[in-house]
Amino acid sequence: MQHRLPLALVSVRRVLPNRWDLLVFPLVVGLLAMGAVGLHESRAPLSTLRAADAVSLDPWRLPEYALLTTLRMLAAMAVSLVFTLAYGTIAAKSRRAAQVLVPALDILQSVPVLGYVAFTVTFFLALAPGRVLGAEAAAVFAIFSSQAWNMAFGFYQSLRTLPRDLQEVSANLRLTGWQRFWKLEVPFAMPGLVWNMMMSMSGGWFFVVASEALVVGNRSIVLPGVGAYLAEAIARRDLAAVGWVVLAMALVILAYDQLLFRPLIAWSDKFRVETSRAAEAPQSWLLDLLHRTRLVRRALRPAGRLLGAAARLPLRWPRIAGFGSRRREASAAPSRGADAVWFALVGCASLAIGWRTVAYVAGGVDGAEVPHVLLLGGITLARVAVLVALASAVWLPLGVWIGLRPALAQKVQPLAQFLAAFPANLLFPVFVLGIVHHRLNPDLWLSPLIVLGTQWYILFNVIAGASAYPNDLREACANFGIRGGLWWRRAMLPAVFPYYLTGVITAAGGAWNAAIVSEAVSWGDTRILAHGLGAYIAEATARGDYPRIILGIAAMALFVTAINRLLWRPLMAFAERRLRID
Numbered sequence: 001m002q003h004r005l006p007l008a009l010v011s012v013r014r015v016l017p018n019r020w021d022l023l024v025f026p027l028v029v030g031l032l033a034m035g036a037v038g039l040h041e042s043r044a045p046l047s048t049l050r051a052a053d054a055v056s057l058d059p060w061r062l063p064e065y066a067l068l069t070t071l072r073m074l075a076a077m078a079v080s081l082v083f084t085l086a087y088g089t090i091a092a093k094s095r096r097a098a099q100v101l102v103p104a105l106d107i108l109q110s111v112p113v114l115g116y117v118a119f120t121v122t123f124f125l126a127l128a129p130g131r132v133l134g135a136e137a138a139a140v141f142a143i144f145s146s147q148a149w150n151m152a153f154g155f156y157q158s159l160r161t162l163p164r165d166l167q168e169v170s171a172n173l174r175l176t177g178w179q180r181f182w183k184l185e186v187p188f189a190m191p192g193l194v195w196n197m198m199m200s201m202s203g204g205w206f207f208v209v210a211s212e213a214l215v216v217g218n219r220s221i222v223l224p225g226v227g228a229y230l231a232e233a234i235a236r237r238d239l240a241a242v243g244w245v246v247l248a249m250a251l252v253i254l255a256y257d258q259l260l261f262r263p264l265i266a267w268s269d270k271f272r273v274e275t276s277r278a279a280e281a282p283q284s285w286l287l288d289l290l291h292r293t294r295l296v297r298r299a300l301r302p303a304g305r306l307l308g309a310a311a312r313l314p315l316r317w318p319r320i321a322g323f324g325s326r327r328r329e330a331s332a333a334p335s336r337g338a339d340a341v342w343f344a345l346v347g348c349a350s351l352a353i354g355w356r357t358v359a360y361v362a363g364g365v366d367g368a369e370v371p372h373v374l375l376l377g378g379i380t381l382a383r384v385a386v387l388v389a390l391a392s393a394v395w396l397p398l399g400v401w402i403g404l405r406p407a408l409a410q411k412v413q414p415l416a417q418f419l420a421a422f423p424a425n426l427l428f429p430v431f432v433l434g435i436v437h438h439r440l441n442p443d444l445w446l447s448p449l450i451v452l453g454t455q456w457y458i459l460f461n462v463i464a465g466a467s468a469y470p471n472d473l474r475e476a477c478a479n480f481g482i483r484g485g486l487w488w489r490r491a492m493l494p495a496v497f498p499y500y501l502t503g504v505i506t507a508a509g510g511a512w513n514a515a516i517v518s519e520a521v522s523w524g525d526t527r528i529l530a531h532g533l534g535a536y537i538a539e540a541t542a543r544g545d546y547p548r549i550i551l552g553i554a555a556m557a558l559f560v561t562a563i564n565r566l567l568w569r570p571l572m573a574f575a576e577r578r579l580r581i582d
Helices: 007-015 019-042 046-050 059-093 095-110 113-127 132-160 164-172 177-212 226-235 239-271 285-292 295-311 326-331 336-362 369-403 406-421 424-438 448-452 455-467 471-479 484-518 533-543 546-578
Strands: 213-216 219-222 520-523 526-529
Touching: 019 059, 019 132, 019 285, 019 295, 046 132, 059 095, 059 132, 059 177, 059 226, 059 239, 095 132, 095 336, 095 484, 095 546, 113 132, 132 177, 132 484, 132 546, 164 177, 177 213, 177 226, 177 239, 177 295, 177 406, 177 455, 177 484, 213 226, 226 239, 239 285, 239 406, 285 295, 336 546, 369 406, 369 448, 369 455, 369 484, 369 533, 369 546, 406 455, 424 448, 424 520, 424 526, 448 484, 455 484, 471 484, 484 520, 484 533, 484 546, 520 533, 533 546
Parallel strands: none
Antiparallel strands: 213 219, 520 526
């Protein structure tokens, strides 16, 4: 005879934690403690950052520094995610806005990140006078400027390649713009967005040094963190401290891989567009642990219901000209008068900016130098094109091979994140000493530094594309015996091409950015230069020659815009028309 527990006892058991809750509680407490530490540090007086001992090379301080750096990167990631959803949506849904926002995105990801710091530090310090909060906001913005562009472009590309059948279903269900966004567009883009978030998080490590060592006029503000620790170690030529930094970075990357990105990948796998279940699905021990908890799940349930109710609200997008779904845009006749006014406004703004730039540069640069700068830009363009092509030849097939094997992808994921996050400036001494000792050509041997950190954009995006490949299509190819070269041409390459295109555009833009520090490297008193636009801008920056800095950046923007119009824009249109899974 079975004995049933009293109802009161059953009710008590439902609110009591189980053994899985006891395992999750330390993680929750640790997360709250991280937020408390960050809030306490941001409220400290700014004078504490100007002390001579603001950063210590004692290895026992690295856990604290790693915590502070991780908080800044997570804050920048949160801001980047909000920016991505807004910017990518407007660019994808508004034909007129896309004509400005997409080229601007290419230019922004190519402009040196260090240039943002010089113009924003004073602004953010003024927002919180006398407090560390202003310096923290400036550091977060600098990291944000290295993360956001890749994520925004990937999200934009996902929205532009939505399957037509899913669009028809949302139209038949009469979903509003708000409901369609949260029920169709964001879920469809989620697998690729998660992989781009990982790449952006790793890529942000390259600029942590600059973001934690702020310069305002003749003042220097150092924020305690891994980047500041690394800068101090390089300044003192302390190789042991550099080794401790590498170890700390590896542990931090492993931690947020297991606690953040691995659960996100396993969770986002349910949004893959397919009609049959994959044989191998991504797994996460933390996600499985959360599913087994009792009290934590009950505590999170109200928040989930609230978010679900918010996504179902029958809100409609504001009626802005040119803003809406591509289906409505295609059915609506474009207004030639409105287009003419829009193009006139954009043209006038472009001419005004161009005129001010030319006038400023002409005041400090001889006109005969302009052809020389364009020649240097052509050299850097050739260098970027060759290196991106070589990286594509390597990572495209490997990315497909890894992406089609979720178990392998989970093993490669933390290693790829570490390699993408490894600061390239740690290799500068090796390159400088090798070039000087063997009398090598800097134009050739400094070139790999340009693509050292940006090549991973290609790998991560291709893995995301291969991971999102529908399992039913894989089964169809197997049933029809499609394999070898035919499988690559007809099945896999068309499927991953939109993802690869996002990765290669971002990698090319990042390579232009990296050219600033890769064509002019130094170790101690030894400085080596390669011919190119990056070295030109770096030398002008070292001299404080602002007219030549503006000239170099303007030339870089000109090259990036031309490539966008002549190459990337046609390829994006081709991917939207022909290479979609419908």
